[in-house]
Structure formats: structure tokens, C-alpha cells
Amino acid sequence: MLEVTDLACLKGDRLLFRGLALRLAPGAMLRVAGPNGVGKTSLLRLLTGLTEPEAGTVSWCGVPLRRERENFHRALFYLGHAAALNDMLSALENLRFACAAAGDEEVDEAACVRALERIGLGAQLDLPARVLSQGQRRRVGLARLFLASARPLWVLDEPFTALDVHAVADLAGTLGAHCAAGGMVVLTTHQEAPFAQPPDVLDVGRYAC
Numbered sequence: 125m126l127e128v129t130d131l132a133c134l135k136g137d138r139l140l141f142r143g144l145a146l147r148l149a150p151g152a153m154l155r156v157a158g159p160n161g162v163g164k165t166s167l168l169r170l171l172t173g174l175t176e177p178e179a180g181t182v183s184w185c186g187v188p189l190r191r192e193r194e195n196f197h198r199a200l201f202y203l204g205h206a207a208a209l210n211d212m213l214s215a216l217e218n219l220r221f222a223c224a225a226a227g228d229e230e231v232d233e234a235a236c237v238r239a240l241e242r243i244g245l246g247a248q249l250d251l252p253a254r255v256l257s258q259g260q261r262r263r264v265g266l267a268r269l270f271l272a273s274a275r276p277l278w279v280l281d282e283p284f285t286a287l288d289v290h291a292v293a294d295l296a297g298t299l300g301a302h303c304a305a306g307g308m309v310v311l312t313t314h315q316e317a318p319f320a321q322p323p324d325v326l327d328v329g330r331y332a333c
């Protein structure tokens with residue numbers, strides 16, 4: 125269970141939002157909505173513990189994040205809005221590096237190959253990231269979803285960006301299946317996706333200062 129109470133976010137000398145509250149139970153999917161610049165990415169970074177709130181608390185299983193970091197990070201899969209790839213490394217090497225950096229020690233090369241094949245990059249495994257298209261770069265990051273089923277909380281910033289219509293539908297199905305299995309998803313997106321069960325929506329603009 126992820127719970128947020130009375131959250132405020134300061135950027136520079138500007139208070140973006142305050143009084144924001146949410147609760148995410150197993151099986152739930154939440155879409156964080158609002159116009160450009162309202163603070164969606166900033167909220168996701170607060171939810172993942174990457175940044176500290178100006179006020180309020182983010183709790184995981186009833187314990188504030190600042191006292192729960194290790195357990196929380198084992199439970200979290202976070203995908204930022206930029207595809208953070210090393211252009212010199214291949215798609216497979218990038219995925220293996222991302223898994224190692226996240227502490228997924230049990231993930232071996234064969235599992236990474238299967239994940240990349242599952243996401244439609246079977247023919248690009250050994251291509252350097254610098255020659256991949258934007259959608260293919262996005263897919264390298266998303267391939268980790270197929271290795272992260274043990275992590276209940278998925279926080280995804282614009283996961284559909286640059287994906288074609290089939291990949292959008294496939295990803296929507298993957299996220300729905302994760303929730304149906306008791307996982308939780310928080311995402312931002314500016315585009316509609318064909319979810320079988322429409323996610324709950326949190327409009328950050330309601331809390332804007």
C-alpha cells in the first residue's frame with residue numbers, strides 16, 4: 125500500500141502543489157493527470173523517494189519512506205520519462221546494466237534476451253543504442269517490466285511516448301495484468317491507452333498553488 129498525505133512540492137522558489145493526498149492499494153492503477161508543467165513528474169519523483177517533499181509524507185506499507193528505503197526500493201520499479209541508455213552499449217547490454225544497477229542480481233542474460241524479444245526487439249539485441257529509433261529506445265527501458273513482476277509497485281513516467289499503436293495496446297495489457305495479479309501502477313500519460321479497466325485519475329491541477 126502506497127499512501128500520501130498532505131504533500132507539498134517546492135521547485136526553486138515556487139510552490140507547485142500542496143495538500144495532495146492519495147492511496148494506492150494492491151490491484152490499483154492510478155493515472156496522474158494535468159497540463160504541462162503542473163508537477164506530474166515532480167510528484168512521481170516524490171513518490172519514488174528520489175526527492176524530498178516540502179511538506180507531507182509518503183508511506184509504504186504504513187511506514188514513511190525515509191524509514192523504509194531498503195524495502196521500498198526492492199518493491200519499486202521506476203521508469204523515468206527519458207530513455208536513459210548508454211549509446212555505446214547494445215540493447216542487451218543496456219538492459220543487463222539497468223538490471224544490475226537496480227539490484228536485480230537474479231536476472232541473467234537469457235532472461236534479458238527473452239524480455240527484449242517479448243518487447244519486440246529480438247532483431248535489435250546487439251545493435252548499439254545510438255542507432256535505435258525513439259520507440260525502440262523506449263522499449264529497451266520497458267523490457268525491464270518483464271523482469272520486474274516481483275516488484276509490486278510500478279511508477280512509470282510517460283511510458284507510452286514514441287510507441288506505435290500495437291505497442292501501446294500491448295503495454296496497456298501488461299500493466300493491466302500486473303494490477304490483476306495484485307500489483308500497483310502509477311503512470312503519467314498525455315495519450316489515451318486501451319486499458320481493459322480504466323485507471324483512477326488524480327488531477328495534480330486540483331492541488332496547484
Ligand SMILES: Nc1ncnc2c1ncn2[C@@H]1O[C@H](COP(=O)(O)OP(=O)(O)OP(=O)(O)O)[C@@H](O)[C@H]1O
Pocket residue numbers: 135136137138140158159160161162163164165166167
Ligand atoms: N529549479 C526550478 N525552479 C523553478 N521551477 C522549476 C524548477 N525545476 C522545475 N521547475 C518547474 O516545475 C514544474 C513542474 O515540472 P514537471 O516536470 O513536474 O511537470 P509535468 O507536469 O510533469 O510536465 P509535462 O507534462 O510537461 O511533463 C515546471 O513548471 C517547471 O518549470
